[in-house]
Structure formats: structure tokens, C-alpha cells
Amino acid sequence: MNNKKIPYATKEKVEEIAAKWPTPFYLYDEKGIRDNAAAVREAFSWNPGFREYFAVKATPNPYILDIFKDYDFGCDCSSLSELVMAKSVGFDGRHIMFSSNDTPAEEYAYAAKLGAVINLDDITHIPFLEEILGGQFPETMSLRYNPGGVFRMSNGIMDNPGDSKYGFTKQQLFEGIRILKEKGVKHFGLHAFLASNTVTNEYYPMLAGQLFELALQIHRTFDVHIAFINLSGGVGVAYSPYDTPNDIREIGKGVKEVYDAILKPNGMGDAAIYCEMGRFMLAPYGALITKAVHEKHIYKEYIGVDACAANLMRPAMYGSYHHITVLGKEEALRDHMYDITGSLCENNDKFAVDRLLPKIDMGDYLFIHDTGAHGYSMGYNYNGRLRSAELLLQTDGSVKEIRRAETLKDYFATFENTPYYEKMMDEIN
Numbered sequence: 001m002n003n004k005k006i007p008y009a010t011k012e013k014v015e016e017i018a019a020k021w022p023t024p025f026y027l028y029d030e031k032g033i034r035d036n037a038a039a040v041r042e043a044f045s046w047n048p049g050f051r052e053y054f055a056v057k058a059t060p061n062p063y064i065l066d067i068f069k070d071y072d073f074g075c076d077c078s079s080l081s082e083l084v085m086a087k088s089v090g091f092d093g094r095h096i097m098f099s100s101n102d103t104p105a106e107e108y109a110y111a112a113k114l115g116a117v118i119n120l121d122d123i124t125h126i127p128f129l130e131e132i133l134g135g136q137f138p139e140t141m142s143l144r145y146n147p148g149g150v151f152r153m154s155n156g157i158m159d160n161p162g163d164s165k166y167g168f169t170k171q172q173l174f175e176g177i178r179i180l181k182e183k184g185v186k187h188f189g190l191h192a193f194l195a196s197n198t199v200t201n202e203y204y205p206m207l208a209g210q211l212f213e214l215a216l217q218i219h220r221t222f223d224v225h226i227a228f229i230n231l232s233g234g235v236g237v238a239y240s241p242y243d244t245p246n247d248i249r250e251i252g253k254g255v256k257e258v259y260d261a262i263l264k265p266n267g268m269g270d271a272a273i274y275c276e277m278g279r280f281m282l283a284p285y286g287a288l289i290t291k292a293v294h295e296k297h298i299y300k301e302y303i304g305v306d307a308c309a310a311n312l313m314r315p316a317m318y319g320s321y322h323h324i325t326v327l328g329k330e331e332a333l334r335d336h337m338y339d340i341t342g343s344l345c346e347n348n349d350k351f352a353v354d355r356l357l358p359k360i361d362m363g364d365y366l367f368i369h370d371t372g373a374h375g376y377s378m379g380y381n382y383n384g385r386l387r388s389a390e391l392l393l394q395t396d397g398s399v400k401e402i403r404r405a406e407t408l409k410d411y412f413a414t415f416e417n418t419p420y421y422e423k424m425m426d427e428i429n
């Protein structure tokens with residue numbers, strides 16, 4: 001049944017916000033973020049070393065990262081800018097996981113300088129990193145595993161690790177551990193990310209089972225200490241109101257069962273569980289809010305809004321469904337079929353296709369749900385479109401700007417050493 005998505009801001013609240021920050025803008029819900037973070041911590045509280053390293057790429061904003069410090073979470077970074085952001089928010093090395101791939105040398109060097117936990121993506125990165133580190137590896141190293149083939153869950157959901165560019169093969173993994181042990185590494189972590197946006201409580205426990213078995217084999221083969229198992233991201237959210245959301249308590253319980261069955265009886269009960277969830281931590285607690293500015297009646301009915309795919313790429317790129325609420329018309333009959341479009345000169349610039357919604361009037365605000373992760377962060381500047389502001393609806397109901405909207409001056413800034421720059425500035429001032 002339709003369990004309906006309820007926006008965390010009313011039409012009145014959005015009107016009040018829009019008077020100060022013109023649409024489009026991202027609005028994040030601090031209370032939702034905190035309640036969910038607390039639930040994640042609780043679900044894994046059976047594991048003393050548990051830590052969620054929030055995947056910074058999902059929502060790279062220091063104010064968001066700062067919230068997670070209250071739960072002793074860390075940051076999962078994959079690039080220099082993400083590392084710089086994590087460091088600037090005050091995360092120490094133990095709270096930074098560097099899970100990158102195709103990694104530039106200077107990023108490894110910086111991650112090592114911060115004392116971050118380095119998660120290697122490939123066996124060739126061992127000599128690459130060794131040279132950067134001057135031969136001295138940290139005592140703890142993590143390796144990313146890719147079992148190949150197809151990862152299948154019982155309800156037909158599957159993903160395709162065999163087609164993904166990440167990680168070590170099993171044979172390489174054993175070889176990598178052997179080499180690193182020889183080079184003085186004492187504690188090992190294993191990492192794998194085998195399926196994306198899994199809307200089933202079964203994914204983490206299944207993945208954990210595979211990684212625990214692997215950890216046991218490695219422990220027996222090399223007599224090395226397995227310090228942590230990193231289940232990475234991939235825990236999904238119910239984008240459609242017809243989907244049943246994941247229950248993190250069930251997920252935590254499921255992981256505990258395999259932990260107790262595989263690791264505990266084999267003297268490996270000190271292994272910490274880490275995760276790197278991005279989507280699950282933030283997607284439901286962010287919305288893109290945009291205003292209807294045009295209606296067009298040709299072969300179909302179109303509503304043009306003031307946001308576009310440059311603000312939210314997922315529908316255009318993946319055909320993703322994002323639920324839309326027309327604010328103030330929550331209870332109205334959804335009896336009009338629309339395509340909701342942005343202004344890019346790209347026909348896939350549509351937030352919804354053939355979507356049944358209440359009749360939309362010009363000036364109505366649309367609340368595009370579940371855009372708190374991989375939303376703003378995937379933004380771009382095509383057609384010279386600018387990134388919007390990011391706002392935080394705080395627990396006390398007040399609104400804080402956590403990133404201002406981009407301006408034309410920002411857009412043209414990289415021409416500043418050209419003869420055109422001054423003329424551009426004359427035009428926009």
C-alpha cells in the first residue's frame with residue numbers, strides 16, 4: 001500500500017524560507033539525520049568497535065559532517081577535497097577511512113599524513129603506496145575485496161561485482177596480505193561493496209557472512225589479526241512510497257547473528273564492524289525544493305520548475321524515481337499527469353515523467369523527496385547553471401544556511417587570468 005511520504009516542511013515554512021533564500025534550494029532535516037544516526041549506533045551497539053564512516057561524497061558539507069561527530073562517526077573519503085573537508089571539521093586519522101580507487105599519489109601522501117586508515121583498491125597499489133610512504137607502511141591496512149560474479153539476494157535483487165572496477169580478486173587479496181604482513185603490517189581490515197541501494201534487510205548480513213568467512217580463512221592462513229570488517233555502503237532507501245524501508249535494527253541483528261556464528265567461536269570476536277553508508281544516512285533527510293514557473297501544453301503536459309538536472313542529476317542519469325509533493329496540496333487528488341522539467345537543453349532534464357500529481361499552479365513549491373544523498377553533490381554547471389544553496393532545518397525549527405548559492409562570479413572565476421574576466425564582471429555587477 002501507499003505509505004505516503006510526508007514532507008518535513010510545510011508550504012508556510014517553505015514560503016518563509018524562500019523569502020530569504022530564493023528557490024531552488026536543498027533543505028536538510030537535522031532531526032531526521034540525528035534520529036537515524038542514533039538508530040544506526042544503537043543497531044550495532046553489540047559490537048564494541050563499531051563505527052560508521054559517513055561516505056562524504058554523498059553529501060560533502062562540513063555542517064553535516066559535524067553532526068555525525070556527536071555519534072562518534074567518522075568520514076569515508078575518496079579524494080583530496082573530501083580529506084581536506086574531514087580534517088577541517090576536526091576528524092582525526094582514526095575517524096577517517098580513505099577508500100579510493102585509481103588513486104593519485106598526492107592523495108595517498110595526504111591521507112597518510114592525516115593518519116587515515118588506508119583502504120587499498122588494488123594489489124598494484126602496494127608498491128605504489130610503499131614508494132610514497134618511503135617503505136614504511138602503517139600498522140593497520142585495509143584491503144578491498146571483489147569476489148567477481150553476481151551477488152544475488154533472495155528477493156531477486158542482484159548486482160554485478162564481476163563488472164565492477166573495484167577491489168582485489170580473492171587470489172590477489174591473499175597475496176596482498178602475505179606481502180603486507182612481510183612488510184610489517186600488524187592489523188588488517190577487509191572491505192567490500194557488492195550491491196548498491198539494496199532495499200532489503202538481508203544485504204549487510206549476507207555480505208558480512210562472506211567477509212567473515214574470508215577473514216577466517218586469512219586468519220588461519222597467515223595468522224594475522226583481523227581488526228575490522230568494513231561493510232561499506234549500499235544500504236538503500238525506499239525512494240518509492242510503495243517500497244518498504246530498510247530496518248536498521250533488523251540489519252544490525254542480522255550481522256550479529258553471522259558474527260556470533262563465524263567470528264566469535266574462532267577467537268576473532270574482537271573484530272570491529274565498520275560501515276560507510278552515505279545514502280542511508282542522508283537521502284531521506286534532504287529535499288530539493290523548487291518552484292513551478294512555466295506550464296506548457298503540447299503533446300504532453302509539462303511543468304517547468306526553477307531547478308534542473310544540474311541541481312539533481314539522478315533522474316536524468318539513472319532514470320531514478322524521486323517522489324514529489326506539491327506543498328499545500330498534500331491531500332489533493334493526484335489526477336493530473338505531468339512531466340516535471342528543468343531548463344537544460346537536454347530532453348532528459350526531467351524530475352518526473354508521466355507523474356500523477358495534483359493540479360499544479362504557477363508559484364507552487366515542489367518538494368522533491370529523498371535527495372539528501374548523491375543530490376547536491378552530483379551537481380554540475382552545464383548550460384551555465386549554478387549550484388543552489390544548502391539549508392539546514394535545525395532541531396529547534398530555525399533554518400541555517402550551510403552553503404550559499406553559487407553566483408555568476410563563482411562560475412566565471414576560473415577565467416580570472418583572461419582578458420574576458422573584467423568584461424564579465426562589468427556585465428554582472
Ligand SMILES: *Cc1c(COP(=O)(O)O)cnc(C)c1O
Pocket residue numbers: 055057058076078099100193196197232233234235276277278279280373
Ligand atoms: C559511494 C561509496 C559509499 C557510499 O555508498 P552509499 O550507497 O551512498 O551508501 C561507501 N563507500 C565507498 C567506497 C563508496 O564509493
